[in-house]
Amino acid sequence: MPFYTYILESEETGKLYIGQTGDVAKRLVRHNSGQSRYTKGKGPWELLYSVAFETRTEAILMERKLKDFKNPAKVKMWIDKHSQKE
Known part of the structure; x- marks a missing residue:
C-alpha cells in the first residue's frame, strides 16, 4: 500500500x-x-499536490522536509518545480 x-x-x-x-x-x-x-x-481545503511513497517513513520524511520550509511561498515554489517533472 502506498503512502x-x-x-x-x-x-x-x-x-x-x-x-x-x-x-x-x-x-x-x-x-x-x-x-x-x-x-x-479553516476550509474548504483544496488539494494542491500529493506524492506517493512505498513506506510511511518516506512520506513522513517528505512531510518534515516541506514543513521545514516554514514559508508558504517556498512550498509553492517547490510544488511548481516538482509538478513539472511528473
Missing part, C-alpha cells in the same frame, strides 16, 4: 496544510468535514 505526502490550501484563507496519509481522498474529506483538529473551521 502519500500531501499539501492542501485553504480556499478561504490561502493557508497551507502539509500532512501524510495512506488515502489522500479520504483524508481530504476528513479535513473538509471538520474531523481534523488543525484544519477544522
Whole structure:
C-alpha cells in the first residue's frame, strides 16, 4: 500500500496544510468535514499536490522536509518545480 505526502490550501484563507496519509481522498474529506483538529473551521481545503511513497517513513520524511520550509511561498515554489517533472 502506498503512502502519500500531501499539501492542501485553504480556499478561504490561502493557508497551507502539509500532512501524510495512506488515502489522500479520504483524508481530504476528513479535513473538509471538520474531523481534523488543525484544519477544522479553516476550509474548504483544496488539494494542491500529493506524492506517493512505498513506506510511511518516506512520506513522513517528505512531510518534515516541506514543513521545514516554514514559508508558504517556498512550498509553492517547490510544488511548481516538482509538478513539472511528473
